[in-house]
Amino acid sequence: MIPVTKPFLPPREEYDRYIDGIWNRNWLTNNGPLVNELELRLKEYLRLDHLLFVSNGTIALQLAIKALGLKGEIITTPFSYVATTTSIIWEGCEPVFVDILPDKLTINPDLIEAAITDKTSAILATHVYGIPCEVEKIQQIADKYRLKVIYDGAHAFGVKLKGKSIFEYGDISTCSFHATKLFHTIEGGGVVTKDPEILKKMAYLRNFGHDGFERFNGIGINGKNSEFHAAMGLAVLNHVDNILEKKKKQAVYYYEILSGLRVGYPKTDQIEYYNYAYFPVLFSNELQLEKSMKALEDQGIGSRRYFFPGLNQLGYTEGNCPISDEISKRVLCLPLYHTLTKEEQRMIARILLRIQNN
Template sequence: MDIQENPITVTSPLLPPLKDFIPYLEDIWQRKWITNNGHYHQLLEKALSEYLGVPYISLFTNGTIPLLTAFQTLGIKDCEVITTPYSFVATSNAAIWNDVKPIFVDIDEKTGNLDPNKIEEAITPRTKAILPVHVYGNPCDTKAIQEIADKHGLKVIYDAAHAFGVKKDGKTILTDGDISTLSFHATKTYNTVEGGALICKDEKTKAYIDSLKNFGYTSEIYITETGINGKMDEIRSAYGLLNLQNIDDAIAKRKHVAEVYRKALKNIDGITMFEENSSVTYNYSYFPIFIDNKKFWTTRDDLFINLRANGILSRRYFYPLISNFKPYQHIPSASRENLPVANKMADSVLCLPIHHLLNDEQLKRIVSFVMNPNGGGT
């Protein structure tokens, strides 16, 4: 068997204490209202709005439906959107499902994010929006992107699936652009098992989003939009409320993991890492390293295999690029020639385990196997 019985996993979900969750479940059972904008749904929206420092938030049942709904909210359809190939496939899938063609542009090697210098040359008369991703929770160059959007009359949707709680200069990045989407999937820093949200700036837009996620209802007998069922239920809302009580401690523990990795790997030939920006408050959702196959003692893929064989699960995230998946290969902008930086990063990235349950002994073991070609010995 390649994997040991108790492997070191690449991530682990933040779980609220079961003893604390049971009273919430008992209360939900007493209320007999388990979905449709119930008590805990409303409490969680209010709590998240306060915690994240955002004016309006609408909860969803997963992280993909907010992306779908963002296009609908802004009326973006039958057009083109400029986006990144270096993301989870849901980013571009949401565009296709809205009859929007993704136009891929290359990324910035320093952040992994959409390169603003590549955007304008990709704009055509059919371009209606820009869809950047705050990759690994690294903030995009939102100022430069907004200047381009304003110049060309484009909407900006930020896929902030990795950016829960991330701030720049003490201010949330979730209010940049026209709308931001969040994912609360179990693998994220903050989770509601499955879940997600849309962040918007005014009450009218929130009401419209709330209608869209509830089949298009505006009252008990009126449907005014072609909506979808994207509501979060009461059980996951209560779970989310409890997890919010533990998120700061979890992020602090993730930060410690990142600090251990940085100290141990900073001078290793063949390994590069993103530099941290002192003006950014991170959530440490991932820890990617980039392997130079010609300088490191082994290749990225062999390191991935070797770690796995020794009970350490890493992830080549994001590999392959979205642009290399079959549904997107026919798009001219998906060519390797058009995306040299993105392809280079995808071919070299390896995300090491990072979560709140890792201990120093496990971290020492991980670092040892990364650095040492002789079976992880020190």
């Protein structure tokens, strides 16, 4: 059995060392020392001024929307995970879908202006598969219309643009540290901003609005994370460079052994520092994808239609996004994880090539 992804587990003794400390201190959650250490280490690793460790990448999006006080319509991408859209709706706003770029699969900035109305408050775009959005164009539009910008960077850990972490762009960037992500804390997420005031707001929101034991600063939620999750993060962080290097080599090897396959790939070659979070393949049509997926499944190999259907197809709000509709029907993520072997990759390639030529 080859799964589509496999969480990385650090050597047991490295995790245990942190767990021993938890037992010694008897401090399990509520802004504990490991949560603080993880936030510090992540800020160092990603070279960020501010980052808060939160429960997961969905809460991160909700905190971001809440902290910016967004109302009305939020322009967003149809090509992302469902949490990107449902967070908008959960926060009482309306998603307005704008189609994606056919090569990068991120929101098409040239279509954003036409979707702006007097109710628009923000743009929420996803660096899908870790591919950076066209952040400069998006910021120009946001500045012109006084809109806020949130980036869903759930897939973008470690990605850099113009020498900076991709999380530095926009008013707030969010990340997911879910077990299947390049860097993970089992469940977890992060919010990043350069603005200390927004940071303060998100810190209150994350902790019920507590301002000390007896005072409250507005309404908050429980968006905290625990010492155990932080311990996993600290243990995993030491291995992230290594995991990333392995995934890069695997991706390069896929390109080589799949060269006879009539498929395309999202454009990643001009990304200054990419993280190889996923290996999405664009088949020529949906039938070819379904045949390939079935052939892999018959041999015990997992693959995932990530993302299908497009979020504009889920009945939340209407959205005319022909490029996303078409691409979501023929994109399939192949197995990519730290222990995937070359032999397994060759087996996957053989199956895909065989089914193509049948």
